[in-house]
Every structure is written in C-alpha cells, then in structure tokens.
Amino acid sequence: MAEQSIISPENLVYKKTDVMTDRELHYCPGCGHGTAHRMLAEAIDELGIQSETIGVAPVGCSVLAYYYLNVDMQEAAHGRAPAVATGIKRVFPEKYVFTYQGDGDLAAIGTAETIHACNRGENILIVFINNGIYGMTGGQMAPTTLPGMKSSTCPMGRDVLTMGNPLKITELVAQLPGTYYVTRQSVHTPGNARKAKRAMKKALEYQKENKGACLVEVVSNCPSGWKMNPVDSNKWMEENMFPFYQLGDIKVPGKGLVSDGKNGS
Amino acid sequence: MKKEIRLMKGNEAMAEAAILAGVDAYFGYPITPQSEIIEYLMSANTAERTGMQVLQAESEIAAINMVYGAAGCGKRALTSSSSPGISLKMEGISYMAGAELPCVIVNVVRAGPGLATIQPSQSDYFQAVKGGGHGDYKLIVLAPSTVQESVDFIRLAFDLAFKYRNPVMILSDGIIGQMMEKVELFDQQPRLSEAPEWATTGKKPGEKSTVITSLHLESEDMEQVNLRLQAKYREVEKHEVRFESYRCEDAEVLFVAFGSSARIARKAMDLARAKGIRAGLLRPITLFPFPVEEVRRLAGQVSGMLTVEMNAGQMVEDVRLAVNGRTPVEHFGRFGGMIPGPDEILVALEARLEEWYKEQPAQTE
Numbered sequence: 001m002a003e004q005s006i007i008s009p010e011n012l013v014y015k016k017t018d019v020m021t022d023r024e025l026h027y028c029p030g031c032g033h034g035t036a037h038r039m040l041a042e043a044i045d046e047l048g049i050q051s052e053t054i055g056v057a058p059v060g061c062s063v064l065a066y067y068y069l070n071v072d073m074q075e076a077a078h079g080r081a082p083a084v085a086t087g088i089k090r091v092f093p094e095k096y097v098f099t100y101q102g103d104g105d106l107a108a109i110g111t112a113e114t115i116h117a118c119n120r121g122e123n124i125l126i127v128f129i130n131n132g133i134y135g136m137t138g139g140q141m142a143p144t145t146l147p148g149m150k151s152s153t154c155p156m157g158r159d160v161l162t163m164g165n166p167l168k169i170t171e172l173v174a175q176l177p178g179t180y181y182v183t184r185q186s187v188h189t190p191g192n193a194r195k196a197k198r199a200m201k202k203a204l205e206y207q208k209e210n211k212g213a214c215l216v217e218v219v220s221n222c223p224s225g226w227k228m229n230p231v232d233s234n235k236w237m238e239e240n241m242f243p244f245y246q247l248g249d250i251k252v253p254g255k256g257l258v259s260d261g262k263n264g265s
Numbered sequence: 266m267k268k269e270i271r272l273m274k275g276n277e278a279m280a281e282a283a284i285l286a287g288v289d290a291y292f293g294y295p296i297t298p299q300s301e302i303i304e305y306l307m308s309a310n311t312a313e314r315t316g317m318q319v320l321q322a323e324s325e326i327a328a329i330n331m332v333y334g335a336a337g338c339g340k341r342a343l344t345s346s347s348s349p350g351i352s353l354k355m356e357g358i359s360y361m362a363g364a365e366l367p368c369v370i371v372n373v374v375r376a377g378p379g380l381a382t383i384q385p386s387q388s389d390y391f392q393a394v395k396g397g398g399h400g401d402y403k404l405i406v407l408a409p410s411t412v413q414e415s416v417d418f419i420r421l422a423f424d425l426a427f428k429y430r431n432p433v434m435i436l437s438d439g440i441i442g443q444m445m446e447k448v449e450l451f452d453q454q455p456r457l458s459e460a461p462e463w464a465t466t467g468k469k470p471g472e473k474s475t476v477i478t479s480l481h482l483e484s485e486d487m488e489q490v491n492l493r494l495q496a497k498y499r500e501v502e503k504h505e506v507r508f509e510s511y512r513c514e515d516a517e518v519l520f521v522a523f524g525s526s527a528r529i530a531r532k533a534m535d536l537a538r539a540k541g542i543r544a545g546l547l548r549p550i551t552l553f554p555f556p557v558e559e560v561r562r563l564a565g566q567v568s569g570m571l572t573v574e575m576n577a578g579q580m581v582e583d584v585r586l587a588v589n590g591r592t593p594v595e596h597f598g599r600f601g602g603m604i605p606g607p608d609e610i611l612v613a614l615e616a617r618l619e620e621w622y623k624e625q626p627a628q629t630e
Contacts, residue, residue, distance in 0.1 A: 051467045056334070057478075066476045072465035074337045075478035077360050080330035083322070087334025087342065088465070090318045091290050095467055113330070116323035 017045040021070045028135075030230020032220030033061060035187040036129055037068050039197035040100065044071065047204055053096040054088050056081040058110075060102035061135040069100075079110025082117030085124045096207055098125040104134045107143040107169040114169065121178030121212035125203045128170065128215055131222040132241060139225035143167040146244055151225070166244070170217045171259070174251040180212035182251040186219045186242075188234045211253065219245045268449045275412045275442040278450075279345070279371060279435075280305035282419035283317075287454040288369075289340035290318040292331035296350045297383040298439040299373035303345070315456055325350040329357030329370075336366040337477040339464025341423050341457060345371035347439070348389050349380060351397075358432055359398030362494070363479025365463075367426035369419065370404075371435045373442035376602040384602025385439030387524060390579035393436045394552045401491055403498045405433040405505065406552040408523040412446035414550075420451060425505065429497055430463070436552060438575070440525040440604065498554075507550035508559055512538070516545025518614065518621065519563055521584050522573040523549050526605070530573040533610035544614065552580070560587035569593040569621035571614050576600055593621055 019041035027033045044053055050071055057065040059078035066073035076084040081099035089097045106114050106128050117124065133151055134140040140153040144166050148157040158166075174182040181203055185196035196218055203214035219241050221233040228236060250259045273281070280302045283291060291311075293303045303321060311317035318335075322328035328344050335342035346354060351372045361368055372393065376386035391397075393406045405425050409415040415437060422433040460466045468474040481487040511531055513519065518537075522530035527548040537544035547563060549556050564570070569592055572581040578596035585594045597613040599605040 051470060054338070054465050054467060063480060066474070066478065070468065070474050072468050072475045073477070074334060074465055075364070075476070075480055076333070077330065077356055080326065080333075080357070083327040083330035084334035084337070086320070086322075086327075087290070087292065087331035087336075088338055089334075090320060090331070091335045091338050091340045091342075092466070112323055113327055116327065 017041045019045045019050050019070050021068055023067050025068060026064060027061065028224045030221065030223045030233060031061075032131070032187050032218065033129065035193050036127070036196070036218050036220065037065065039187060039193055040098070040127055040200050041069055043197050043200040043204060047201060049096050049204065052094070053098070054092065056085045056088070056097070056099040058099070058101040058105040060105050062100055062102060062129065063136065065100050079105050079108070080113055081105065081110065082113040082122070082124070082126065086117055086120070086122050089122055089124055093123070096125075096204055097123075098127060098204075100127045101129070102135070103128070103130045103132065103142045103144040107167050111169070115173060115176070118173040118213040118215065119176045119178045123207050123210050124213060125200065125207060126213065126215040127200065128217040129220050130217055130245060131220045131225070132166070133222045133225040135222050135225050139222075143169070146240060149240070168245070170215060171250060173213070173215055174257060178212050179215060179251055180206055181214040181253055183249045184217040184219060184245060184247050186237075186247055188221065188237060206253065217245070219247065270447050270449055272445055273412060273448050274301060274445050275415050275437065276301035276373065277305045278412050278448050279415045279419055280309070281450060282416040283343050284309060284311055284315055285451055285453050286420045286423055287315060287341065287456040288317055288343050288423070289456055290335045291343045292320050292322050292328040292335070293344050294322050294325045294328050294346065294350060296347045298375055298385070298442050299345050299347045299371065301442075302371065315453070317456070325353035326357065329354040332368045333357055333361055333364075333366060336361065336368045337364070337465050339457065339460030339466065343369045343371070345373065347373045347375045348377050348386070351389060351392065355392070355398035358404070359400050359402060360479050361432045362398070362402035362404070363400060364477050365430040366432070366477065367423070367430050368432050369422040369426055369435065370432060371437060374436065374438040376600060382602040383439065385525065385604065386575050386600060386602060387438055387526060388576040388579070388600060389436065390552065390574070390576060393434050394555075394583070402494060403431075403501070403553050405429065405431060405501060406436050407433065408436045408550060408552050409441060410524050410527045410548065412441065412444065412448045415441060416448055416450060420454070427461070429501055431497065431501075436524065438525050502554040505551055506554045506556050506558070508556040509548045509550060510559070511546040511548070513545035513547060513563060515543055516563070516566065517543040517568055518545070518618065519567045519570045520544060520546040520573055520614075521549070521560070521570055521580070522546065523552060523580060526573045526575055529605055529607055530610060532607035533573070533614065536607055536611045537614060542614070542618070549580070555583045555587065557587040560584055561589075564588040564591040567592060568624070569595070569617060571617065572596045573605065573610055574598045575604065593617070593624060
C-alpha cells in the first residue's frame with residue numbers, strides 16, 4: 001500500500017490541537033514545559049472553549065507561552081499573574097481565565113497575589129510549573145529548591161538554616177476556603193501527562209460552575225538548570241522531587257483536604 | 266435643564282464621577298488621604314447602578330495589576346492611591362505604558378519621602394511627570410485645582426487614555442481630596458459596550474489570537490516600539506496641552522503654579538496687584554504635556570517667574586527648560602505637609618523684584 005493512501009481522515013489517530021500554534025518551542029530539549037503547554041491546550045480544545053479563554057503568561061521560562069498557546073493572552077509582570085487574572089475575570093466573569101506560572105513567579109515574588117487570589121476564591125485556573133529552580137535567569141535557587149539541592153546561588157546545596165526551607169505553596173493554598181480543587185501532577189510519562197490534562201480539564205469545568213480557585217501543580221524537570229540530560233533529569237525528579245512533592249490530589253470537591261502535605265517533608 | 270449643585274468632598278466627588286463616567290472597574294487599597302474613594306464606591310451599590318466592579322485588593326501592587334487585566338480586556342479601569350501607594354504601583358504603570366493599555370490612576374498626594382506624613386503635598390510631580398517607573402515612558406498627567414475639576418477630569422482622563430492607549434494620572438493632593446466644594450456632576454455615561462480590537466476578549470475563530478505584552482526581546486523590535494511610543498507622546502504634546510491664565514495680559518511678573526498651590530498663588534497675585542505689582546498666574550492643567558509654548562511666550566513678556574509648589578522645587582525645572590534662560594525663574598515652596606500662605610508667597614515675590622527689574626526692567630505702558 002502506498003504511503004499516501006494511508007494518510008486519510010479516518011486513519012487519523014493523533015492530530016496536534018489547534019490550541020497550540022505551529023511555532024517552534026524555545027524550551028530546552030527535554031523540558032516539561034512543552035508537554036504541559038500541550039496538555040493545557042488539549043484540555044481547552046476538548047472542552048471547546050478556545051474562543052472563550054483568556055490566559056495570563058508569567059515572567060520566567062514560560063514568559064512567551066503566548067507564542068505557543070493559541071488563545072488570547074496577557075503578559076503579566078513577575079508574580080502578578082493572579083492579580084491580572086482577577087482583573088480579567090472580574091470584567092469577564094463568563095470567560096475561562098487561567099494563569100501559567102513557574103515556581104519563582106508563583107511562590108516567591110508572587111506569593112501574595114497567589115494566596116489572595118486563591119483566598120478570594122477567584123474563579124480561575126492556576127497552572128503551576130514546579131521545577132525547583134529559576135530556569136530563565138540561569139539556574140538560581142527557587143522557593144521550591146530542595147534541601148541540599150545545588151543551584152547557581154546555592155552552589156554548595158541549599159542550606160535550610162540560612163536559606164530557608166522549600167515552600168509547599170500548593171498545600172498552603174489548599175488550606176484556604178477559596179480553593180476548590182488543588183492537585184499535584186507531572187507530565188514526564190504519557191500516563192502522567194494524560195492525568196495532568198484530566199486535572200486541568202476538571203479545573204476548567206469547575207470554573208464554569210464558579211466553584212472558586214483551582215490550582216494544578218505540575219512537578220517538572222529542568223535539564224539545563226539541573227545540569228543533567230533529559231533522561232537523567234526525569235530519573236532525578238522521580239527519586240528526589242516526587243518524595244518531597246508527592247503527586248496526587250490535595251484538595252478535591254466534596255472531600256476537602258485529602259493530603260496533609262506532610263508526606264516527604 | 267439646570268443641573269443639581271452638590272456639596273461634596275473631593276475624593277467622594279471623584280468616586281461618584283467614576284460611576285457617572287461609566288467606569289467598568291475600580292481596584293484599590295486603602296491609604297490616607299484618599300480612602301474615601303474606595304469607601305464611597307463600596308457603599309454606592311455600583312453593581313446595580315452601572316454594573317461597575319469594585320474590589321479591594323491585597324496591595325497596591327495587586328490593584329494596579331488587576332487594572333492591567335481589566336484594561337487589557339478593553340474596559341475602563343480605575344485605581345487610586347496616595348504617594349507611598351503610588352510608588353508601589355510604579356511597576357504596573359510602566360508595564361501598562363509599555364503594553365499601551367489605557368487606565369486612570371488617581372494620586373491624592375501626601376508628603377514624602379518615605380512614610381512621611383498624611384498631610385498634603387505636591388512632591389510627586391517628578392514621579393508623575395518624569396516617569397517614576399522604569400523605561401522611557403510618559404503618563405498624561407492632569408492636575409485639578411478644584412473639586413469640580415476632579416470630577417470633570419475623571420471623564421477627560423478616560424477619554425485621553427483610550428484616545429492614546431496610555432495610562433493617565435490625575436495628580437490631586439490631600440487638600441483637594443479632603444476639602445468640600447460645590448460641584449456640578451455630569452449625566453450618567455454608558456459603560457463601554459464594545460471592546461476595542463486590541464483587547465483580549467477571546468480568540469475569534471479564523472483570526473489570530475490577541476496578545477497584550479510589553480515584551481520585545483529583539484532590540485531592533487524594542488527600538489521600534491520605543492520610537493512608536495515617542496511619536497505618540499509628541500502627538501500628545503501637540504494636541505493636549507491645557508492651562509489657565511489669570512491676568513497674564515499685562516503681567517510684568519508671573520506666578521506659575523498647579524493644583525492647590527495655584528489657588529493660593531492666585532490669592533497672592535491679588536495681594537500683589539493691590540500693591541501695584543502687575544502679577545499674573547499661569548496654571549498648567551496638563552503637567553505632561555507641559556504648556557511649554559505658553560511659558561516661552563510669557564518669558565518674553567515678564568521680568569521674572571516664581572513657581573509656587575508644595576515641594577522642594579520640581580515643576581520649576583520644566584519652567585526653566587521652557588524659558589531657556591530668557592528670564593529669571595525661581596521657586597518658592599513649603600513641604601512636608603506645610604501649606605504656604607498667600608502672604609509668604611507675596612513676600613517671596615517681593616524679595617526677588619528688585620533683582621528681576623534690574624536685569625530686565627519692567628515694561629512701562
């Protein structure tokens with residue numbers, strides 16, 4: 001059979017979603033951002049809400065998320081995405097609004113905006129990429145850097161006595177009455193990526209019902225910042241990040257808190 | 266039909282004007298001496314009156330970024346604060362200028378630097394007019410001197426903000442914000458029914474997505490953005506200069522003062538006239554664009570200019586730039602929340618007259 005005859009709509013098993021543009025990603029090889037983008041884009045696509053969605057990009061590696069996510073977007077100042085999203089949602093309560101933020105953006109400089117948007121119960125989805133490092137600026141310590149983990153600003157490893165402890169902001173916001181659904185996922189295997197997408201989809205569905213803030217954390221890798229090849233970085237992530245940042249739901253509708261966050265600390 | 270005249274406090278009058286101007290959203294954080302603005306809006310049932318959204322943010326920083334988000338959706342968004350709070354907003358203001366988002370920021374100025382005092386001042390002139398935040402940008406700055414102007418400028422400010430896609434600051438102060446005056450309110454204006462084409466409202470099928478950003482990583486691109494912004498500011502300078510002159514026709518000496526200082530300087534001008542000194546007063550209404558041409562024109566007429574400011578000498582620099590050495594320009598100011606009296610302004614003027622007349626003899630009729 002000629003190759004051309006196989007390429008027909010009825011044989012199509014996978015197609016890139018239109019919610020991703022055709023632009024080449026600037027992310028480093030093996031970085032989880034591309035997959036996380038795609039899961040979010042597919043969630044938006046499957047819900048058929050592309051034309052009703054407004055996203056907010058952060059400052060950090062995903063500062064150019066609007067190059068790739070084919071929805072209307074606003075670029076926020078560092079850490080301010082939840083406040084920008086609040087402004088959007090308050091004037092467009094019927095639209096779907098999400099932020100896409102890294103750990104430095106969300107859990108360091110933007111801690112106040114994150115906590116208060118969650119505490120107000122803003123009907124937004126916060127997608128939180130946690131790779132334990134500042135990628136864009138060249139691998140400095142993040143609020144989520146593990147104890148003993150090396151970065152360019154803690155070259156001997158994070159000393160919690162002088163540099164403080166990694167912040168589990170996801171468990172923190174799960175405590176707030178304004179959050180409805182809080183979960184921690186990853187995108188490093190096809191199965192995990194699918195679960196992450198399901199979580200984002202659920203969160204967007206809850207948004208339609210005005211249930212409050214939903215936060216989907218994606219524990220991810222940073223091969224460049226961690227100075228590892230992609231395969232090693234995923235292995236390191238499984239062995240070091242996951243015990244501390246345990247995957248799974250933290251707060252679920254109808255049940256409330258299902259994880260106390262103490263696991264692995 | 267005769268309009269209703271009301272007696273209103275400056276801050277409350279601005280809040281009412283915001284509702285009447287059809288503002289879509291207000292985001293703010295309490296700080297003296299402007300907290301009446303958010304208090305008034307929170308008790309005015311704006312949701313029912315016009316559908317205006319009012320939210321108390323967790324910080325000034327959050328408030329200006331909420332304004333960014335709402336403005337990016339093409340809505341009329343307002344925030345207000347006083348000096349220390351405005352400093353916190355500067356990051357967001359720079360981003361909005363860079364992303365060319367319209368909004369209105371009210372600064373009811375109190376004295377500085379630092380926490381200083383809650384008393385009125387004009388010491389944020391530089392911050393408002395020269396930047397304040399990072400980067401080459403300009404705000405359009407309106408300086409009301411009455412409660413009536415505070416009301417009228419809310420509407421004007423939004424018109425200018427949307428005309429030029431640029432943040433506009435209303436530079437009030439603790440005197441005008443806190444005092445009560447007669448005011449005539451305008452009729453209820455409708456809220457915007459259609460979003461401008463640059464706004465994020467959700468990607469339309471078949472069209473490109475809309476992005477609001479101030480990020481342009483390539484220097485060649487960023488230079489073009491800067492050139493476009495500068496061209497816009499030159500247009501603003503060409504079309505939007507506003508000022509008011511009092512008895513400038515025959516003036517041999519000139520006061521230059523804005524906002525509440527201009528009210529006091531006007532009284533000082535009357536006192537000078539009563540003593541036979543032909544004084545005039547130029548009151549810049551737009552601080553950017555500054556009335557450069559009018560100051561320059563008057564520089565050829567008067568023997569000297571005295572700026573009266575509640576600061577250590579800020580607007581005086583713009584007057585000197587406009588005058589460019591043609592006539593002496595000096596500054597009289599009180600600061601730290603002290604308000605100058607007309608008498609001491611007159612004394613300050615008289616102290617300079619001999620020298621001015623020596624340099625440039627007063628023209629006799």
